[in-house]
Amino acid sequence: MSCPDCFSGSVHEGQPRGSIIKLHGLDTYLVEPQDGKPIKGIIVMIPEAFGWSFVNNRILADHYANKSSYRVYLPDFMLGHSAPPRLLGVVRSLSSSSIFMKPFYLAIAMVSFIPWIYYNRIARSYPVVKAFFTALRQSAPTSPTTNAPLPIGAAGFCWGGKHVVLLSQNETTTLADGTNAPLIDAGFTGHPSFLEIPGDIEKLTVPVSFAIAEKDHRVGPKEAEIIRGIVVDGPGFAQDDAKKGEVTVYEDAGHGFCVRADVRSGTANVARQAEEAEDQCLRWFDRVFGV
Template sequence: MSCPECFSGHKHTSDPQGREEKIHGLDTYIAEPKDGKDAKGIIIIIPDAFGWQFVNNRILADHYAAAGDFLVYLPDFMEGSAAPEWLLVYVESVADTSSLSAWLTKPYAIAMLLYGAGPFMVRNRFGISYPTVQTFFQKISENEGSKLPVGAAGFCWGGRHAIYLSHGEKSSSGKPLVNASFTGHPSNCSFPAELQPVKQPLSIALGDLDINLGPKQVKVIEDTFKTLENVDTEIIMYPGAGHGFCIRADPGREVIKQAEAAEKQAIDFFKKHFA
């Protein structure tokens, strides 16, 4: 079950530089390497609850393309049922305890949170969404990625999908669906069960204030990674960062530095395994 922090955070005001196109049946935001450079690989972003149109996710795609010379796809895996962006406002209201008026309006904010988040969680249950994600990766592996390495970058809602993709499934051509996966603060995961089948390189970024994955779960992740033979894995903890920091960090606060470091973590990990 998703928590309020899955729908909280800061919305950026920058303008994305990519373009939109339908790829293998899904509306997709595309970011490409600058100055016509050849792509060193394909990164497919599996986004947070706010989906492919959320500006923060598109800006991240632009950053990956520019910094790593990657071709980046951000598909509409939710097929039009992403969480509404106005939830950011109501989650902030739910957390506000600064005044009497804030307390008086809290029941309404909670009702709006349930109204907006409920349909998203029902329509995008893992059992429904993963086949869509899986099929897209299969088609990319057999077509655009037939001669390029492919990576999955999943955040919050998309994190669990990225972990499953690292289980080593192959396309019809015999190529793994992903050469490497990265996930920032994944949600709704079951550890260690979903980590034990990992066969492809996997990198995880977590904040030490993440209420979804506390110290006990982090220890389980670390211990499970130690049991995986011949698989490159890592988990990096970011002090002072909470759930959602990789995508929705406020540029005006210190946590933006942690978000930038996690972005570099992902890019470096993909470069290493795309070499």
């Protein structure tokens, strides 16, 4: 079940520079590396509640492409049923309003909460996500300069974090040459929700990097230690340190800090931690992909 923190935060300023394409049946925001850098891999973003069209998510996709040589896809995995950005203001009013006004704002919030939860429950959404990644892997994307197969990473936030973890649980597909390949080569998730801990983590077969907020009531420091005990301190994947996962806890950060932190609040840590989480994601994919 979702919580108010999943729908709180601020809208960021900026003009996304990417383009809209149709990819494997889904409307998709695409952004390429700058300055003609050769593409060394693909990052597919699986967003939080506000979905593929939310400016914050598109700006984050731009940041990934601007800082690296990754092609970034941000598909409409919610099939047009993402939460409306106006909900951010409603949740803010709900938390700060008087006891007399709370029922009013709660009623307005529920008008958006309930449809979002219905249309985007994991049992309904994961088949859409899995089908996209299956088609992407089977299309065998290659580097335009070397013709080598491009590694595929998934970066998910809140709702999207659950999907990254599921994709990392021995999900494979058969390629044209008859060999089996994992749907993704590595995963990253910031402030994930809906996780079953330790069960979901114990099933991982693909290395995943976790960015956890200290003040997150969904997956916080206690859960981070459990995750660390499995993906970092546990036996890992074939005893290969390069394939182990990683866990970083961001001090004083709250749920949504990777995407919806109020960078205009004047709190220096907010913008810095959001940027550090961006860099964590890119370093992780560089490390696992060996690029």
